[in-house]
Amino acid sequence: MPGLSAQCCDLLHIRQNVAANVERTMPSEDALFELSELFKTFGDSTRIRILFCLFIDEMCVCDIANLLGMSQSAISHQLAVLKRQKLIKARRDGKAVFYSLADDHVRTIINQGMDHVNE
Amino acid sequence: MPGLSAQCCDLLHIRQNVAANVERTMPSEDALFELSELFKTFGDSTRIRILFCLFIDEMCVCDIANLLGMSQSAISHQLAVLKRQKLIKARRDGKAVFYSLADDHVRTIINQGMDHVNE
DNA sequence: TGAGCATATGAACAGATATGCATATATTAT
DNA sequence: ATAATATATGCATATCTGTTCATATGCTCA
Known part of the structure; x- marks a missing residue:
């Protein structure tokens, strides 16, 4: 697969559904900010x-x-x-x-x- | 109560058991350090x-x-x-x-x- | 062995942060 | 009103921290 592994190992491409699941479960930028602020406070x-x-x-x-x-x-x-x-x-x-x-x-x-x- | 409220309101003295309970339940310095390090990581x-x-x-x-x-x-x-x-x-x-x-x-x-x- | 890729790491820098100091605000008592 | 007490807050600063850059380490393959 030339071109696909330009700046990274191409292992991610082997498990494409993983990337999709990350996208799906990753909280919004706002939620991530609030979450880290909460823990930062602790x-x-x-x-x-x-x-x-x-x-x-x-x-x-x-x-x-x-x-x-x-x-x-x-x-x-x-x-x-x-x-x-x-x-x-x-x-x-x-x-x-x-x-x-x-x-x-x-x-x-x-x-x-x-x-x-x-x- | 002269002398007792030198640098603070003397409300704490009214509930002496509170101070004792804090002493009793406060984790050790090491545990507190580790705990805050854990949350800091998050x-x-x-x-x-x-x-x-x-x-x-x-x-x-x-x-x-x-x-x-x-x-x-x-x-x-x-x-x-x-x-x-x-x-x-x-x-x-x-x-x-x-x-x-x-x-x-x-x-x-x-x-x-x-x-x-x-x- | 040497080239190439993936990762680790040290130094430097910019931005964040906890505390002390000085002072402002708020409440009560005289 | 004045004084005294409790708390809040702006500023300065020393320390810590996340990222970048450059480079070192570790692994694989030719």
């Missing part, structure tokens, strides 16, 4: 530690900062990231803002990741 | 697209590069990242190296993420 140990705090109970910024031994600013920045991704929600009570998990999906995803790590 | 749309390819079938580097319209080098680098995380495995067949999913855990985690995105 891909930072500070944010993961924040989520483990919120697994226990809702907490204000300062509580989290104290528990994790980090600055208020660092925590607030990361809470903003988590909120932008709709993984957590905020509730103001006087001067304090209490953060909590947006839904239990978050817990499921993290636990799934933990399962993979623990083995 | 946090790139190129790597996710590679995984969606491998959901269909094992593939050589060049197949993937062609399917995704990216350079051989870029794909090879990302395959190395995925392999370092033990998410995929490699099998050499002559000049080609075929990559495939290491286990079905990968599929589960990605699907879980997709569920969260699709709603």
Whole structure:
């Protein structure tokens, strides 16, 4: 097959249906972007530690900062990231803002990741 | 309570058991590192697209590069990242190296993420 | 052995990102 | 209103990361 294997091994051509299946099952560009953004959000140990705090109970910024031994600013920045991704929600009570998990999906995803790590 | 609320609201002190529960359930530093590294690996749309390819079938580097319209080098680098995380495995067949999913855990985690995105 | 193809890899660079610092906003109490 | 506290946010920066380019390695065939 001259011409077909110009810049690649021609093994793909042997299984043409594979390429079609990839095309069919590959999510849209938007979905791929959102998916990777979601995982990127989990891909930072500070944010993961924040989520483990919120697994226990809702907490204000300062509580989290104290528990994790980090600055208020660092925590607030990361809470903003988590909120932008709709993984957590905020509730103001006087001067304090209490953060909590947006839904239990978050817990499921993290636990799934933990399962993979623990083995 | 003078002294106790020096650098933070003292709300945490009201629920002392919360702090204890956080301590108890927070994974070790090593586990947190591995967990965030795992999610970090999923946090790139190129790597996710590679995984969606491998959901269909094992593939050589060049197949993937062609399917995704990216350079051989870029794909090879990302395959190395995925392999370092033990998410995929490699099998050499002559000049080609075929990559495939290491286990079905990968599929589960990605699907879980997709569920969260699709709603 | 040498040519050619598939893949791996190191260096460099551009773009992203987590944190600290300074400061703004919001709420409460005096 | 003023002060004090809790949080948010813009900017600067050091670090990390994805891609490209050039080249090395590994395999096959003539």
